[in-house]
Amino acid sequence: MDQPETRHSLIVRLKGDDYERAWFDFVAVYEPFLRHLVTRLGVPERHAADVVQQVLVAIAKSVDGWSDDGKAASFRRWMATVARNIVIKFMNRERRQPGAHGGTDLITLLEQVPAAPDRAAVERYEHELIIWAAEQIRAEFVDTSWAAFWLTVIEGKSVKSVAAELDISCGSIYMSRSRIMARIRKKVDEVLDQPLATEGDG
Amino acid sequence: MKSSPAKCDQQLLRDSLDDVLSEQQEDWLEEHLEACTACQEVLAELASDAEGWSRVESALVSEVSGTTPLGRGMISTLVPGNQRGLPGESRIIGRDVLPADFAVDFLEPAQEPDSIGRLNDIEIRSVIGHGGNGIVLKGFQKELNRLVAVKVMAPQLAASAEARKRFAREAQATAAIVHPNVMPVLTVHSQSQLPYLVMPYVDCESLQQRLDREGSLPILDVLRIGHQVARGLAAAHAQGLVHRDVKPANILLERNVDRVMLTDFGLARAMDDATLTGTGLIAGTPQYMSPEQARGDSVCLRSDLFSLGSVMYAMCTGRPPFRAQTSYGILRRVIDDPQRPIGDLNADVPDWLEGFIDRLLAKESASRFGCADDVASMLQRCIAHVQQPSNNRLPEAVQALAGRRSVSRPPSVLVNLRGYVLPLIGVLAVVVLGAIGASGVLEPAVDPAGGVPGGDAPRKTVEPSAAVPLEMPSQRNEVWHDGVSEELSSLAAELDALLDALETNVDMDHQTRN
Secondary structure, three states: OOOHHHHHHHHHHOOOOOHHHHHHHHHHHHHHHHHHHHHHOOOOHHHHHHHHHHHHHHHHHHHHHOOOOOOOOHHHHHHHHHHHHHHHHHHHHHHHOOOOOOOOOOHHHHHHOOOOOOHHHHHHHHHHHHHHHHHHHHOOOOHHHHHHHHHHHHOOOOHHHHHHHHOOOHHHHHHHHHHHHHHHHHHHHHHOOOOHHHOOOO | OOOOOOOOOHHHHHHHHOOOOOHHHHHHHHHHHHHOHHHHHHHHHHHOOHHHHHHHHHHHHHHHHOOOOOOOOOOOOOOOOOHHHOOOOOOOOOOOOOOOOOOOOOOEOOOOOOOOEEEOOEEEEEEEEEEOOEEEEEEEEOOOOEEEEEEEEOHHHHOOHHHHHHHHHHHHHHHOOOOOOEOOOOEEEOOOOOOEEEEEOOOEEEHHHHHHHHOOOOHHHHHHHHHHHHHHHHHHHHOOOOOOOOOHHHEEEEOOOOOEEEOOOHHHHHHHHHHHHHHOOOOOOOOOOOHHHHOOOOOOHHHHHHHHHHHHHHHHHOOOOOOOOOHHHHHHHHHHOOOOOHHHHOOOOOHHHHHHHHHHOOOOHHHOOOOHHHHHHHHHHHHHHHHOOOOOOOOHHHHOOOOOOOOOOOOOOOHHHHHHHHHHHHHHHHHHHHHHHHHOOOHHHHOOOOOOOOOOHHHHOOOOOOHHHHHOOOOOOHHHHHHHHHHHHHHHHHHHHHHHHHHHHHHHHHHHHO
16 A cells, blocks of 8 residues: 555656656645645635645756655655745745735745755644645545544544444444544555655654 | 354455445454454554554644644644534535536636626636637736636536646646746646636737737738747747647737737647547647647647747738638648748738748748747847848848748739739639649549549649749730739639638548548
């Protein structure tokens, strides 16, 4: 189920000959998540699409300059930093000039990405990825299953008490919560360049 | 009911995560898990390793505890609010809901009195135009205080997954082109039910509209517009993007400003694929298409140069270079026939410009100019030359193209003599028609069996127009010759139309072969 190479090769392909197709695949995978990310970082809903565009443009413009430094999650660090910087730039401009935002001159922004990635930005990126993945798959499950997962895993209640509370069997709780977990993991891995558990950059 | 399968089955656990169990298996597993702690653990491990569990858990815990600063106005939809009221309560995430259908359904109710509806953050005010590939709406973004043009993909195209993919991809690529002669794309919504893109609203008319109104344009305008289109193309080509649909309708002339913008990159590509290569049918007019596109071969950057040549031809003459009654008739001309010399239609066009456009219209892409950038530079110098001939020489490459026109012809002097010459035309028409009849062109169409004897052979027997006057024996009077030439041109145009009407059957038969 987990295919870390897939995401990774997608990024490598962005620099290759079949750029157009790779770019489409890339956008298809990342755009929905980037939308989530930038709105959660504080970009108002109505500007989210514009800001996501700017992030994508910045990535398109600079993917040639990105190189895998061999450490795990280097692409994730880069994405996180690009997105964060563009959101910050957006906010600054909004503050200075409320209502006057527009245009595409954020392309050069990437050059301002600091060499050392901001750890907080990466953590936030990963956090948002999990939240986004959970929201994405939430609708796939009936409410009882979701509640079984939430109450036992997140709220730490015992399986027995939740079974009684929801009037379902313990067996169905085990099944539901593992299913939900597997789906979240899969969703995350679709976007993440490396699986969560192999996080290696300390 | 109680089958008593005490055995643990890992495959069953895996299938359970993939949600492929039968109802019976599901019941059984549920019961088994009730008591089998080993299977409970294995199932959890199969779902994710321990670190994955703990990371998802801590992310969600910090989410509900509020330790993560949320964006303005965001509320997580994940927390089960009221466990008792769960069934039937919808918790579908609102944020990613697709915009509703377009045309009518697509728009949400208006919030402003002067708006006809709303599309996300855009108040739609009017419909600017519509065509085969979509509609264009005029809208206003209140928060940004700006007018925008919203281009919405036509439903029939949106139904094609491939068209949508290409739309997204091309639109993203277009968004990366930043150039004064390319209409910028502000936003792309490729995930919505009908994909749309948002562009700045510019007070402009299309070159098509201007041609419809004015016919041919002054030479300086031809060069000026051609130059700016070439600049825009060069910017696109630098991104590896072939426009593939350069035509007057896609060239916008800003009002009161000397600025020309090329538009419609993404939709053009999408449309092309859904219609031409997808189903074998051609939507719209292929009049500006390059021969390689018309043949369905792969296009290259120079395909756009051919189309630019067609556009410049149309600006010089008021009509596209290749015309016929049917799309297939046009395509055939684009592929096989030379265009009529520009000079036949507008004698004010200088030789060198005609030669320049002929070069762009070369059937073989390799025979055209090298790149859009070169074309733009040459046109720039041509503009300087036309404005101040004494100070600015024509580029040598352009100078060399002068005098290559197939028919040399004095300036159009004697339009007034038409009446004098007309009686002769009837005679000539008989001659020409006789020649056509003898060549067998008309025969396939009148063949009662509807067959096409001789396959391709009869199709190109008549070269339209210009060749005929040259063969006129009497050139004792130049005035005369000129008048005849002109009349023959229009006669030939009528014959073109006639032949196309007659050839419709032939074309249909040829489709399968082409």
